[in-house]
Amino acid sequence: MVRRSILLLAAAVVALYFTIILFMLNPLHGAKHAYYGSGYMNHFAFRHDPPINWCNELRWRNPPSPDVVALVSYPGSGNTWLRYLLQQVTGIVTGSIYMDYGLRVHGFPAENVTDGSVLVVKTHEAPPIEPDKFKSAILLIRNPRDAILADFNRLHKGHIGTAPKSAFKKKTHEHKKTADWSTYVSTQLTVWESLHNLWLTKYIGPVHIVFYEVLVKDTKSTLQGILDFLSYNVTETEMSCALANKEGIYRRKKKHQDFDPFTAEMYKALDQVRNKVLAMVMDYKRRHSNTVTLTKLDTNRIL
Template identity: 65%
Template sequence: MSRRSLFLLAATLVVLHFTIIVFMLSPLHGSRRTFYTSGYHHRYSMRGAPSVAWCKDLHFKPPGPVVALISHPGSGNTWLRYLLQQVTGVMTGSIYMDYGLRTHGFPAENVTDGTVLVVKTHEAPPVDSDKFQAAVLLIRHPKDAILAEYNRLHKGHIGTAPKSAFKRKSHEHRMTDWVKFVSYQLTAWESLHELWLTRFPGRILVVLYDTLVRDTGPSLQRILDFLNHTVTKDDMSCALANREGIYRRRKKLQDFDPFTADMYQALDRAHGRVRDLVANYSRKHNLTQTRLENVAPLK
């Protein structure tokens, strides 16, 4: 190989390397728009990135129990992590390394020990039963969770997929990518909740996404009680005043419904089965079905 060819190969590899880095550090929304707010601490900032008005400096806590924050993708995990960081100032971790989230407000990405408040996961209970001592299970209706995850795959954490994305077909399949996606994700949604509610040996706090949206303050307080973490009234007031942040998808009106009648039936059946699992779990652990989050705090 000539010297010129070697030079061109080396230059190509360098460009590819930096392209990957830029992609991983791209904004949350995956589009050209950028959302700005004031007050983002300079040590976590990046020029041109969305910024967050944190109520207090983010920090690690003294080592303690490792608590999983479980949800199916698209169920509001990132938003709940944001709310918890706002009200406590304690970083939340993750079993993943999302470089976009790490750059835009979650500096403890990939931290999975007891120095973070909770650890994000979308996985089944680990084989190592000592990995997590307790878990917060965030449940969102599969229709909304699956649609939110499809939007994320196409337009990032707070973007919305175009109509064309729901009609695209792969060359080797007659059905659309969307139909295949719904079928696969619905099975995964039900399986995730069943495994945690029936096989996890530790204590579980069930949090319903719709309740979190409707009654954010009381829902946050129940989670904090479960985590045995105390905050002041001012802490809660600040978190609620900044509850929206930049981590909730801005809903965009669509002139079509991507779900078919058959999809709705399958979604309702799966949702009903998981609802029954939650009810069984609450009875087994002497929890009231009207207050599924009402469990004893961590020790």
């Protein structure tokens, strides 16, 4: 009887060990709530993602930079893709204030590293209380409609998955962590506005503003602008290689082309908040003309 108990215990330990391994190797699709380190992946299905063709072997900054740069965005704004582009063109790892195990084993070995040994540090939070935490910041802004939708997809299907249509019709239940779609849009629109307001009006360090839509349309110039802000030089060969491999595995494939989950009331609220943030950007430009180069024409092409 004792021997049987020992064998059962040993089997349980082995099963737990392999469960942890599968958890660590879980692909980008199933990383629910992984940004914040407060939840666990809801399944352990393993799949083989295509290998990443890095232009340079990833390395740490050596020596580390004395100045830590934040890469700020609302979730769903393309932060992971921009980190990937920066790692491609520089070969330097990027960090994060979070520990996302799915990302850690899929090209981002510096998850949860926040010092000068990394190129930039991902955050979705407000400016830190400690004034020296980040010497400067790159603020990645995406149209709130697309950003909120992308993060809703992440909550249901991970970094590159897409939520099923049924998810937009479910009502909130107390035992579930995700709110119904209407409540989610209203709540997250307030969060979207607040995050950008704090970094554009309260943060005392220099901020380099990047619009996701412009990054997509003119990746080379936008990436070069970020590198100039970071005072980091790359060769034309390195830039060409990064652009040739710019898609990677970190951009969500669009689905439900015939389905629009936003109502007319939602669009009205989205437009109001978007315009308020654009006004903040223009005001920031007036106050820091050497940091932001944004024309009226640009505002018509973004967000």
